[in-house]
Amino acid sequence: MLLIAPSIVFMTLLFGWPMVSGILQAFGGPEGLTTANFTRMAQDPYFWSSVGNTLLLIVVMIPIQFVLALAMALLIRAKPRGSSVYFYIWAIPLAVSDLAAGLVWLTVFTDRGYLNSVLASVGLEPVSWLAYDNYASMFMAVLIAEVWRATSLVFVIVVAGLQSIPKDYEEAAGVFGAGFWDRLWHVTLPLLRPSLQTALILRTILAFQTFAVALALTGQNFPLVVGETYRWYTGLQDANVASALALVVMAVSMVTAVGYLKLLKDQSEAPR
Amino acid sequence: MADISIKGLKKTYPGSTELATNNVSLDVAEGEFMVLLGPSGCGKTTLLRMVAGLDFPDEGSISIGGRDVTYLPPQDRNLSMVFQSYAVFPHRKVRTNIGFGLVMKKVPRDELEKKVAWAADLLQLTPYLDRYPAQLSGGQRQRVAVARAIVMDADVLLMDEPLSNLDALLRLDFRAELKKIVQQLGSTTLYVTHDQVEAMSLSDRVAVMKKGQIAQLGHPITVYEEPADRFVGGFIGSPPMNFLEGRVTQQGALEVAGQSTEAPEFLARSAARSGGLPVMVGIRAENIYLEDRGTPGTLDATVEVVEPLGHATLLTMDLGGQTIKVQVASTVRVSSGEKVGLRFDQAAIRFFDTETQLGLTA
Numbered sequence: 001m002l003l004i005a006p007s008i009v010f011m012t013l014l015f016g017w018p019m020v021s022g023i024l025q026a027f028g029g030p031e032g033l034t035t036a037n038f039t040r041m042a043q044d045p046y047f048w049s050s051v052g053n054t055l056l057l058i059v060v061m062i063p064i065q066f067v068l069a070l071a072m073a074l075l076i077r078a079k080p081r082g083s084s085v086y087f088y089i090w091a092i093p094l095a096v097s098d099l100a101a102g103l104v105w106l107t108v109f110t111d112r113g114y115l116n117s118v119l120a121s122v123g124l125e126p127v128s129w130l131a132y133d134n135y136a137s138m139f140m141a142v143l144i145a146e147v148w149r150a151t152s153l154v155f156v157i158v159v160a161g162l163q164s165i166p167k168d169y170e171e172a173a174g175v176f177g178a179g180f181w182d183r184l185w186h187v188t189l190p191l192l193r194p195s196l197q198t199a200l201i202l203r204t205i206l207a208f209q210t211f212a213v214a215l216a217l218t219g220q221n222f223p224l225v226v227g228e229t230y231r232w233y234t235g236l237q238d239a240n241v242a243s244a245l246a247l248v249v250m251a252v253s254m255v256t257a258v259g260y261l262k263l264l265k266d267q268s269e270a271p272r
Numbered sequence: 273m274a275d276i277s278i279k280g281l282k283k284t285y286p287g288s289t290e291l292a293t294n295n296v297s298l299d300v301a302e303g304e305f306m307v308l309l310g311p312s313g314c315g316k317t318t319l320l321r322m323v324a325g326l327d328f329p330d331e332g333s334i335s336i337g338g339r340d341v342t343y344l345p346p347q348d349r350n351l352s353m354v355f356q357s358y359a360v361f362p363h364r365k366v367r368t369n370i371g372f373g374l375v376m377k378k379v380p381r382d383e384l385e386k387k388v389a390w391a392a393d394l395l396q397l398t399p400y401l402d403r404y405p406a407q408l409s410g411g412q413r414q415r416v417a418v419a420r421a422i423v424m425d426a427d428v429l430l431m432d433e434p435l436s437n438l439d440a441l442l443r444l445d446f447r448a449e450l451k452k453i454v455q456q457l458g459s460t461t462l463y464v465t466h467d468q469v470e471a472m473s474l475s476d477r478v479a480v481m482k483k484g485q486i487a488q489l490g491h492p493i494t495v496y497e498e499p500a501d502r503f504v505g506g507f508i509g510s511p512p513m514n515f516l517e518g519r520v521t522q523q524g525a526l527e528v529a530g531q532s533t534e535a536p537e538f539l540a541r542s543a544a545r546s547g548g549l550p551v552m553v554g555i556r557a558e559n560i561y562l563e564d565r566g567t568p569g570t571l572d573a574t575v576e577v578v579e580p581l582g583h584a585t586l587l588t589m590d591l592g593g594q595t596i597k598v599q600v601a602s603t604v605r606v607s608s609g610e611k612v613g614l615r616f617d618q619a620a621i622r623f624f625d626t627e628t629q630l631g632l633t634a
C-alpha cells in the first residue's frame with residue numbers, strides 16, 4: 001500500500017482533479033450548484049441538431065469504416081505482391097491531424113475546389129457542396145473526410161488482430177467445405193472479436209469527438225456536439241455550459257463502451 | 273471412385289532453397305490405408321497439405337478419383353483432414369467443432385446430431401461436448417480433431433499424426449479403433465506418422481519418406497523385412513536393424529568382425545568376379561540367436577549391456593569391435609561380460625552396398 005501510494009496520488013492528481021473540477025464547473029453557477037447549465041445547453045437551437053448530426057454521422061460512418069478496414073486487412077492477409085506497401089499507405093492518415101484532414105478535403109469540396117474543377121472540365125455545372133442549404137452533400141463531404149481520415153485506426157487494429165490468428169483455423173474451415181464467406185463468418189470474424197471490440201469502442205468514442213473536420217469543411221453549418229462545446233467555450237465564453245456539454249459527451253461515451261462490452265461479450269471462457 | 277494419384281510433386285517453400293518434397297509420385301487405391309512414415313522434417317505434412325489443397329506444388333499433379341485437383345481450393349475436393357496442430361476452433365464448443373463440416377455440407381439437423389453423438393462416443397468425448405477447446409487437455413483436443421474429420425464421410429481422409437498426443441494406452445486403443453472406423457467408412461486414407469509401430473499396424477501400404485523423397489513403398493511386412501536401403505532398415509523397427517561392416521571374399525566367404533561364415537550365392541559370384549566385395553550386413557535383433565561360445569557357425573561376441581524389456585530381453589554386444597543389438601526371450605539368463613556365440617538367421621540377413629547404401633538382392 002505504501003509502495004503504490006505515490007502512484008495513486010499521482011493518478012488522482014492527473015486524472016481525478018481535472019475531472020472533479022470539470023464536474024463542479026458543469027454544475028456550478030453564480031449561486032452554488034445548479035442544473036441551469038444543462039437547461040441552457042438543451043435550449044440552445046444548435047444543440048439538438050448537433051446531437052442529431054453526431055449520431056447520424058456515427059451510425060453511417062462506423063459500418064462503412066469497419067467494412068472498409070476489414071476488406072483492406074483481409075487483402076493484406078492474402079499477401080499479394082507489395083502488401084507491405086499497401087499497409088503503410090493505408091496507415092498514413094493515422095498521422096494526419098483532423099484539422100489538416102479537414103483542410104485537405106476543403107480543397108476538394110469548396111466552391112472552387114478540385115471536385116468542381118473536374119465537373120467543369122466535363123461540362124457540368126459546379127455545385128456548392130458545403131452550402132448551408134445542401135445538407136446531404138455537406139454530410140457526404142464530412143463523411144468522406146472522416147472515413148478517409150479515421151478508417152486507418154480501425155485498419156491497423158484489425159491487421160494486428162488478424163496477425164495473431166494462426167492460419168490453421170481458416171485452412172481447417174476450408175478443408176471442411178467452407179468457402180470464403182463461410183470462413184469469414186464462422187471463423188475469422190469470431191476469432192477477431194476482441195480486436196473488433198477494441199476498434200469499435202475506440203472508434204465510436206473518437207467519433208463522438210469528431211469536430212475539427214466538420215469545422216474546417218463547413219464552419220457552423222454542420223454542428224457536432226464537441227464543436228458546440230468549443231463554441232460555448234471560445235465563442236460564447238461560457239465555461240460552465242461547455243463543461244456540461246463535455247460531461248454529456250463523456251457520459252455517452254462511457255455508456256457506449258460498456259454497452260459494447262456487454263453486447264459483444266465473448267461466451268467462451270477462454271477465447272484462445 | 274476416390275483413388276489418389278500423385279505425380280512428380282515438387283515443392284519448395286518461399287525463402288527456402290531445399291525441396292520440401294522432391295519429385296514424389298504415389299498412387300493410393302480407393303479405400304486403401306496408406307501410411308506416410310518418416311523422420312521429422314522429411315516433408316510428410318507438406319505432401320499432405322498439397323493433397324488437401326492448402327499449398328500448391330511447384331511442379332507435378334494430383335488427381336483424386338480421376339479428377340485433376342492440383343490447383344483446386346480445399347473446399348472443392350471433398351476431403352477431410354486431421355491437422356498436426358489440431359486446428360480445433362477455439363470459439364466453438366466441442367459439439368459444434370465436430371459438426372462444423374456437416375453444417376457446411378448442409379446436413380439435416382437430426383442426422384448431424386446423430387453423427388456428432390456417434391463420433392463423440394467413439395472418441396470418448398461425450399462428457400466434453402459442451403466445453404470449449406481451451407477447457408480440454410491436449411489429447412482431448414486432438415480427439416476432437418479426429419472426430420471432426422471422421423464424421424465427414426469424405427472420399428479422402430487425411431490424418432497428420434492424429435494420435436501423437438495420446439498416452440500409450442489410449443493410443444493402442446484408438447489405433448485399433450481407427451483401423452475399424454476407416455474400414456467401415458471405406459475412405460481412401462493418407463495417414464502421417466513418425467511412429468513406425470503405428471505405421472506397421474495400421475497400413476495397407478507404407479511409404480517411407482526421407483528428405484522429401486519416398487525411400488520405399490510397399491506392404492509393411494515387406495518394408496520391415498526387406499528394407500530397400502540402409503535408411504529404411506535403420507528407421508523401421510525397434511531396435512533398428514543392426515548394420516555390420518563385412519566383406520565377401522573371392523572364395524565366397526562372408527567375413528564379419530574378423531570371423532568368417534558362408535556368403536549367399538549371388539554375392540559370392542559377384543565377389544569372385546571382382547576379387548572381393550565390401551558389404552554392409554543388416555540383421556534385425558530378433559533374428560540373432562544366442563549359443564555357447566565355440567559352437568560351429570557362430571560368431572564370438574561379448575555381452576555388454578542387458579536390458580530386460582518384459583516381453584523380451586535386449587542385449588547390447590561387442591562383436592569384434594562393432595556394436596550389435598540382440599533380442600532374446602526374457603527367460604534367457606545372461607549377464608554382462610559373458611562370452612557367447614551368435615548365430616544369424618541366414619534367411620533374415622540383408623546386404624547393402626557400402627557406397628550407395630542400397631539393398632543388394634539376387
Ligand SMILES: Nc1ncnc2c1ncn2[C@@H]1O[C@H](COP(=O)(O)OP(=O)(O)OP(=O)(O)O)[C@@H](O)[C@H]1O
Binds near residue numbers: 286292310312315317
Ligand atoms: N511454411 C514453411 N516455410 C518454409 N519451410 C517450411 C514450411 N513448412 C515446412 N517447411 C520445411 O519443409 C520441410 C518439410 O516440412 P514438413 O512440415 O513437411 O515435415 P514433416 O515431415 O511433416 O515433419 P514432422 O514429422 O516434424 O511434422 C522441413 O525442412 C521444414 O523446415
Ligand SMILES: [Mg+2]
Binds near residue numbers: 316317318356
Ligand atoms: Mg508434420
